[in-house]
Amino acid sequence: MTDFIRGCLAGFLEASEWTTPFVKEVRSDLILFGYHPDWGGFFERAYQSQEGYEAALAHLRRHISEQPEERKLEEFDC
Numbered sequence: 001m002t003d004f005i006r007g008c009l010a011g012f013l014e015a016s017e018w019t020t021p022f023v024k025e026v027r028s029d030l031i032l033f034g035y036h037p038d039w040g041g042f043f044e045r046a047y048q049s050q051e052g053y054e055a056a057l058a059h060l061r062r063h064i065s066e067q068p069e070e071r072k073l074e075e076f077d078c
Contacts, residue, residue, distance in 0.1 A: 010042075021060075022064065030048070031047070032044075036060060
């Protein structure tokens with residue numbers, strides 16, 4: 001079920017014309033995912049150390065905060 005939801009969301013995001021960078025975190029597993037054109041578009045990265053994870057998160061937050069306000073996503077039925 002989780003794979004289905006993830007696949008559905010990934011398909012939607014790839015098909016949409018996304019322009020607003022964002023980052024989400026899974027702190028317990030040191031994973032960052034989101035969208036940023038400088039990071040190759042959509043990304044998902046796992047880190048081996050807390051230091052690497054925190055540095056990447058700080059970098060992304062700095063660059064994302066410089067972007068214009070996020071646009072709202074339209075509803076999407078999978």
